[in-house]
Amino acid sequence: MTTVSTHSPSALHSVPTAMTLQTWAVDAVAELFELPFNDLLYRAQQVHRAHFPAAEVELATLLSIKTGGCPEDCGYCPQAARYHTGVEAEKLLPLSEVVAAARAAKQNGATRFCMGAAWREPRGRDIEKVQAMVSAVKSLGLETCATLGMLSDEQALQLKASGLDYYNHNLDTAPEFYGNVITTRVYQDRLDTLGHVRRAGIKVCCGGIVGMGESRLQRAGLIAQLANLDPYPESVPINHLVQVPGTPLHGTESLDPLEFVRTIAVARITMPHARVRLSAGRREFGEAVQALCFLAGANSIFYGDKLLTTGNPEAVADRALLAKLGLRARVEGGAANCSDCAAQSAD
Numbered sequence: 001m002t003t004v005s006t007h008s009p010s011a012l013h014s015v016p017t018a019m020t021l022q023t024w025a026v027d028a029v030a031e032l033f034e035l036p037f038n039d040l041l042y043r044a045q046q047v048h049r050a051h052f053p054a055a056e057v058e059l060a061t062l063l064s065i066k067t068g069g070c071p072e073d074c075g076y077c078p079q080a081a082r083y084h085t086g087v088e089a090e091k092l093l094p095l096s097e098v099v100a101a102a103r104a105a106k107q108n109g110a111t112r113f114c115m116g117a118a119w120r121e122p123r124g125r126d127i128e129k130v131q132a133m134v135s136a137v138k139s140l141g142l143e144t145c146a147t148l149g150m151l152s153d154e155q156a157l158q159l160k161a162s163g164l165d166y167y168n169h170n171l172d173t174a175p176e177f178y179g180n181v182i183t184t185r186v187y188q189d190r191l192d193t194l195g196h197v198r199r200a201g202i203k204v205c206c207g208g209i210v211g212m213g214e215s216r217l218q219r220a221g222l223i224a225q226l227a228n229l230d231p232y233p234e235s236v237p238i239n240h241l242v243q244v245p246g247t248p249l250h251g252t253e254s255l256d257p258l259e260f261v262r263t264i265a266v267a268r269i270t271m272p273h274a275r276v277r278l279s280a281g282r283r284e285f286g287e288a289v290q291a292l293c294f295l296a297g298a299n300s301i302f303y304g305d306k307l308l309t310t311g312n313p314e315a316v317a318d319r320a321l322l323a324k325l326g327l328r329a330r331v332e333g334g335a336a337n338c339s340d341c342a343a344q345s346a347d
Contacts, residue, residue: 024227024270030220032266037258041296044265047272048297057322058112058275058300058330060145061105065133066092066117072184074172075248076209076241079118085246092117095132102137108315109329110303113137114145114168114205120185121150131162138163145205145235150185150193156200166235167197168205174221177214181249194229204229207237207279210263211255219263227270235300236267236274240281257289261296268297275300287321294327 032040048054069089070079078085102113115133122130126148134144146159147168159167172178175187197204206229208222226232240260243250267276277300278293285293303318322329 022227022270024224026217026221026224029224029227029266029270030217032269033216033220033262037262040262040265041292044268044297045295047269048299051272052299055327056299056330057294057327058277059108059110059303059318060112060114060277060300061101061108061110062114062116062302063093063098063101063105064118065098065115065130066090066119068118070118071120073182074184075181076212076244078244078247080247083246083248085244089118092126092129095129095136098133099136099140102140102142105303106140106142108303109319109331110142111330112143112145112166113140114147114166114302116147116168117149119149121152122148122155127155127158131158134159134162134164138165147205150189151196153196153199156196156202160200160202164202166203166205168235168237169193169197170207170209170237170239171222171225172208173212173214174218174225176221177212177218180214181212203235204233205235205237206233207235207239207267207277209239209241209280210260211241211252211281212249213252216259219259220266223263223266223270226267232271233274235277236271237277237279237300237302238264238267238298239279240284242281242284257285258292260285261289261292264293264298265296277301287324290321291325294325 035043067090068079068087069081070077072080073082074080078087081089098115105113115130115137117126117130119126130146130148134146138144143165144163145166145168146164151159151167156167169190171187171190173181178187194204194206206226208226210219226236240255241249241252243252264276264278267274276298278290278298279302282290282293282301301318303315
């Protein structure tokens, strides 16, 4: 029988187990953030090794299948139609281009392929076209993921029927800070979509963005929200704000890189079975900080030349970094040693 335990500050030194359903109070998560840096990383590494191969990293590739023209007002997003960022609204990519990109991603070592569209919510004909993309990508032997905005129950079921493995829908930040970033969609809208995805039998990819001007306590609030989802997400992308001129959050005071590492470690401790993914913004950190993130329990990266509309480290550089750190790329049925990745990067 599954037991339920509520974490309090006095319980901070327990290591979560696979059979225990934990509820994390925000103050308990905040106390994790306050631990001495070395202690926090040591604990996160213990949790990581208890649930995953220590040196394995999942490579995921994200393609923007429909760029720009979004009616939302997310303060971080260059795809919002109301901001002047130089991102033009484009039509949905043709199926052939999506399949070609997925095939190239697989050849570069990716095992998951995510398709992102700048919609508030997809329409019926949009879903039908995305279904065809999902089926085609799935036939290549890749895990499939999509991020299309808000979904209804029916739309989630349609995507499941086409073979969708994961749906990405981020909470972005803590509930109390959310209104500072977005006003065109409420927090409950996001939770409702996650519920529709779960009921359809699709795995959840859900995380947030840090460095948007939130406090440490509010970062703890985001992690608590994610960790207390029942169940918590299978994939947790942690994004660092990429400041794009023309967006309201451009000019926000930068987050200390070590605070980002702390966020990764806290996510690992509170969601021990999730793949914690380094996502947008990691190119700004350099190799040393990324290495600390892997030590803190990150075991997935978005991999490739572009992350929606903002740059992402080139695949060659990523393979070289993994090889330098002695990490290996996850593959179906095992893991590829990144000495192989280094050999590929020399081709």
